[in-house]
Amino acid sequence: MPALDVLTTVGEVREVWLDNGLKILIKELHTTPLVSVFSWYRVGSGDEPSGLTGVSHWVEHMNFKGTAQIPRDRMKGIVEKSGGMWNGYTWIDQTTYLETASSAALDQMLFLEAQRMSASLFERHECEAERTVIISELQGGENDPEQLLDIEVTATALRVHPYGHPTLGWLQDLQSMTRDDLYGHYRRYYVPRNATLVVVGNVDADDVVRRVERHFGQIPGGEIARHNRPEEPSQLGERRVMLEREGTTSYLKLAYPAPAARDAGFFPLLVLDAVLTGAKGLSLWCAFRGAPPQRKSRLYTSLVDQGLASMVSGAVLPTIDPFLYTLSMTAADGVPLEALEEAALGQLEDVMRHGVTDVEVARAKRQLRARLVFENDSVTNVAHQLGYFETVGGAGYFEEVEDRIASVTVQQVVEAAKHRLNPMRRTVGWFRPTGLRP
Amino acid sequence: MNSATLAKGLSPTRVVLDNGIVILAQESRGTPAVAVNATFHAGSVDDPPALPGVAYLTRRTIDRGTVQRSATDIADALDDRGVSLRVAVARHTFTISCVCLTEDFSDILALVADIGRHPMFPEEEIDKRRLEAITSVREAQDDPSRVAVDLVHAQLYGASHPYGRPIKGTVGSLEAIGREHLVGFHNRYLVPSALRLAVAGDVSPSTVLACSARVFEGWRGFDRPQEPVAPPPSRTGRSFRAKHMPGKSQADIGYGFTSVRRLDPRYNAYWIMNNVLGQFGLGGRLADNIRERQGMAYYAYSTMESTEAEGPLVIRAGVDPNDVERAIEAIDAEVQALRDGGPTIDELEDTREALIGSIPRMFETNESIAEFLQHAEQFGLGLDYDRRLPALIRAVTMDDVREAARGVLDPGRAAVAVAGPRP
Numbered sequence: 072m073p074a075l076d077v078l079t080t081v082g083e084v085r086e087v088w089l090d091n092g093l094k095i096l097i098k099e100l101h102t103t104p105l106v107s108v109f110s111w112y113r114v115g116s117g118d119e120p121s122g123l124t125g126v127s128h129w130v131e132h133m134n135f136k137g138t139a140q141i142p143r144d145r146m147k148g149i150v151e152k153s154g155g156m157w158n159g160y161t162w163i164d165q166t167t168y169l170e171t172a173s174s175a176a177l178d179q180m181l182f183l184e185a186q187r188m189s190a191s192l193f194e195r196h197e198c199e200a201e202r203t204v205i206i207s208e209l210q211g212g213e214n215d216p217e218q219l220l221d222i223e224v225t226a227t228a229l230r231v232h233p234y235g236h237p238t239l240g241w242l243q244d245l246q247s248m249t250r251d252d253l254y255g256h257y258r259r260y261y262v263p264r265n266a267t268l269v270v271v272g273n274v275d276a277d278d279v280v281r282r283v284e285r286h287f288g289q290i291p292g293g294e295i296a297r298h299n300r301p302e303e304p305s306q307l308g309e310r311r312v313m314l315e316r317e318g319t320t321s322y323l324k325l326a327y328p329a330p331a332a333r334d335a336g337f338f339p340l341l342v343l344d345a346v347l348t349g350a351k352g353l354s355l356w357c358a359f360r361g362a363p364p365q366r367k368s369r370l371y372t373s374l375v376d377q378g379l380a381s382m383v384s385g386a387v388l389p390t391i392d393p394f395l396y397t398l399s400m401t402a403a404d405g406v407p408l409e410a411l412e413e414a415a416l417g418q419l420e421d422v423m424r425h426g427v428t429d430v431e432v433a434r435a436k437r438q439l440r441a442r443l444v445f446e447n448d449s450v451t452n453v454a455h456q457l458g459y460f461e462t463v464g465g466a467g468y469f470e471e472v473e474d475r476i477a478s479v480t481v482q483q484v485v486e487a488a489k490h491r492l493n494p495m496r497r498t499v500g501w502f503r504p505t506g507l508r509p
Numbered sequence: 510m511n512s513a514t515l516a517k518g519l520s521p522t523r524v525v526l527d528n529g530i531v532i533l534a535q536e537s538r539g540t541p542a543v544a545v546n547a548t549f550h551a552g553s554v555d556d557p558p559a560l561p562g563v564a565y566l567t568r569r570t571i572d573r574g575t576v577q578r579s580a581t582d583i584a585d586a587l588d589d590r591g592v593s594l595r596v597a598v599a600r601h602t603f604t605i606s607c608v609c610l611t612e613d614f615s616d617i618l619a620l621v622a623d624i625g626r627h628p629m630f631p632e633e634e635i636d637k638r639r640l641e642a643i644t645s646v647r648e649a650q651d652d653p654s655r656v657a658v659d660l661v662h663a664q665l666y667g668a669s670h671p672y673g674r675p676i677k678g679t680v681g682s683l684e685a686i687g688r689e690h691l692v693g694f695h696n697r698y699l700v701p702s703a704l705r706l707a708v709a710g711d712v713s714p715s716t717v718l719a720c721s722a723r724v725f726e727g728w729r730g731f732d733r734p735q736e737p738v739a740p741p742p743s744r745t746g747r748s749f750r751a752k753h754m755p756g757k758s759q760a761d762i763g764y765g766f767t768s769v770r771r772l773d774p775r776y777n778a779y780w781i782m783n784n785v786l787g788q789f790g791l792g793g794r795l796a797d798n799i800r801e802r803q804g805m806a807y808y809a810y811s812t813m814e815s816t817e818a819e820g821p822l823v824i825r826a827g828v829d830p831n832d833v834e835r836a837i838e839a840i841d842a843e844v845q846a847l848r849d850g851g852p853t854i855d856e857l858e859d860t861r862e863a864l865i866g867s868i869p870r871m872f873e874t875n876e877s878i879a880e881f882l883q884h885a886e887q888f889g890l891g892l893d894y895d896r897r898l899p900a901l902i903r904a905v906t907m908d909d910v911r912e913a914a915r916g917v918l919d920p921g922r923a924a925v926a927v928a929g930p931r932p
Contacts, residue, residue, distance in 0.1 A: 083748040103536070143801075147791060151789060152866070154862065155867070156867075172866065173866055175839075199804070201806070204807055207805065208807035216651070216654070292782075317754070317756030319648065349593075364587050364593045365593075366587060367585065375637075378636075378637055381644035401644060402644075403641065404643045434588055437590070438588065441609075444540055445540075445608050448540045448876075449874045505756075
């Protein structure tokens with residue numbers, strides 16, 4: 072029997088806790104013959120001590136490399152043979168694994184996730200083979216000037232908090248980390264009490280509970296032993312980072328300290344970002360699904376429509392601890408970064424001084440409401456949203472999002488602009504190409 | 510028709526209007542949203558040979574003002590409804606698409622129709638979007654993965670074949686394109702007889718048809734004769750091109766062949782063959798070798814673009830500059846092995862089941878349903894294509910796949926490219 076079994080009224084999500092502490096979120100959606108399973112672990116690069124940066128992401132890779140009952144070469148077939156897709160990702164607060172396939176394959180998917188939680192092998196030669204794969208992933212990202220700039224700006228803006236290092240880790244740590252480091256991290260965090268299992272799709276919730284109990288019920292609950300995450304000290308003055316290397320295009324990035332997901336200031340900043348750059352998805356998964364509606368946004372009209380930038384985007388994402396609000400711009404061909412920065416900062420200063428209009432805030436809120444609908448358009452996306460917000464916001468957070476957005480006032484957005492866009496607390500990053508690549 | 514029907518497969522409605530526009534509607538009540546996908550049978554193959562990028566600059570400018578609506582009016586209409594309009598161009602298609610809330614469907618369809626029918630191409634908007642397009646071309650020149658693939662395409666097709674020309678054009682061609690080229694492209698190619706409208710989501714087919722009849726009423730245009738694209742030049746040997754890109758960390762390898770037309774009877778065998786080579790299990794045999802066994806790359810896979818002419822089959826891998834030769838040797842070995850021995854019985858069966866099982870995932874979102882309907886319409890595959898597909902996949906034999914491998918995979922005729930830093 073589950074330890075606790077509750078049907079929440081919002082969205083008809085069934086919440087179940089097993090005796091070992093594993094939380095299960097189940098939502099029946101019978102619009103397709105599919106089911107999506109996500110295993111969420113409350114561990115990410117924000118939980119990594121110095122010297123072990125990138126360990127969470129590397130552990131994620133190792134969880135595709137075979138378990139006690141699934142040899143590595145059989146792992147890929149478990150879901151794919153049923154026509155399913157499977158993957159995983161790691162970010163600053165979370166590591167997640169997902170499968171979406173025919174609901175007839177639910178047992179195989181749960182078996183795979185239970186094995187991942189309790190019985191991954193971490194064989195030494197597999198860890199070594201993966202070291203170079205991950206370094207290749209890191210170097211592939213470095214080929215992209217925008218990613219390079221993002222890494223440098225984040226590390227400059229956050230000096231103390233572990234959100235400051237890249238999720239993939241620093242190269243030196245990836246070169247020196249051992250199999251025991253990886254396995255220790257795995258055993259510490261991959262326990263039922265630190266996980267949420269989400270099942271969404273063409274299933275019967277009672278049947279799901281029985282199956283989950285069968286696959287996960289015997290796994291010991293474990294204890295959660297978190298590293299303390301040091302608090303980021305207040306920033307006292309503007310910081311700058313300049314990258315110069317071969318390339319063709321200039322990029323500008325601005326970063327400001329942002330509130331945590333549960334901070335009262337989060338939703339006003341979300342609306343402010345929609346005023347500045349258009350509303351995008353509310354989670355990491357959804358934020359990059361297509362460009363936002365932004366043709367009327369402040370920075371699009373003042374930078375892109377004026378020929379200074381070819382692209383502008385903003386990012387404020389729900390996180391457990393305070394992270395960053397970033398604004399990214401691609402300079403239009405031939406436009407010097409000085410001119411782009413002056414125009415961008417001028418716009419932000421204007422918003423700080425003169426505020427935003429009722430019309431802008433109303434439009435931003437309508438856009439965010441539409442995005443909430445668009446983001447829940449498949450069993451995979453619904454399962455992601457349930458698990459993501461549970462992991463970074465805690466129980467009940469996702470259900471509140473729509474109302475929290477609706478209740479943001481113009482005055483709150485104006486205050487957010489004054490408070491959050493303080494020049495003394497910004498980090499400015501430039502990528503300037505040293506020569507044109509023909 | 511309701512959402513439960515969709516669980517068993519698609520059941521789209523298809524109607525052809527008097528002016529030749531094909532309307533495809535699939536109701537799906539999962540979310541209160543609708544995907545609108547208006548695709549013209551026109552694309553970069555229709556660019557003037559000396560002026561690549563006309564279709565691309567048209568795509569960037571077409572939604573920036575119509576006879577009735579200024580660019581600001583369009584921006585208001587979209588942003589006020591949270592709609593992000595996408596205009597995309599490929600070799601044979603020109604697509605205006607978006608997702609909107611159900612309550613906005615008729616307004617948004619009217620806007621999409623207006624953009625397709627009456628674009629004004631204001632000079633000031635052309636200048637702005639030209640600058641964006643040039644910036645985008647420059648960014649691509651700095652991306653080793655895109656450079657490597659472009660170099661493969663250039664070797665496979667040559668500059669005289671429409672598939673060998675860059676879809677985005679060049680900095681030079683974009684600077685030379687004027688308003689008259691965009692207006693000409695629109696008048697000649699973006700005509701009602703070339704348009705297919707697919708709508709999927711929380712709206713009934715009868716509503717889709719009624720709205721479509723209204724917004725497209727009175728639109729007439731000349732039929733454009735469909736000119737088939739010539740086959741690519743035949744390859745007699747292996748070729749290699751490299752682009753030195755200092756300052757980059759990793760080198761990208763492209764390695765390709767031309768495959769078969771989408772309507773070639775051998776297509777499904779090629780599809781399965783490519784799945785074994787570079788798709789199944791996050792990268793097929795290529796990833797097994799290059800990533801899993803040798804730890805050389807984060808990504809190693811192959812893609813096959815089967816379209817109206819023989820599209821490219823391209824293998825890609827990103828590796829340390831010191832591993833380029835070893836990675837190309839590994840690709841050669843896998844290509845040769847599949848050519849010589851074909852897939853194993855297990856590989857064939859796993860791939861067949863994976864492809865059949867993946868069909869319902871093609872309909873997870875309204876957007877993906879609309880795209881599936883467009884693909885089926887483009888190639889005349891029929892309204893029941895999703896239901897016939899399992900049998901078509903099961904009908905592919907081991908001999909068919911072996912023949913496909915022998916037909917396309919040959920290291921001696923590969924087009925190989927490397928873009929990145931020197932070791």
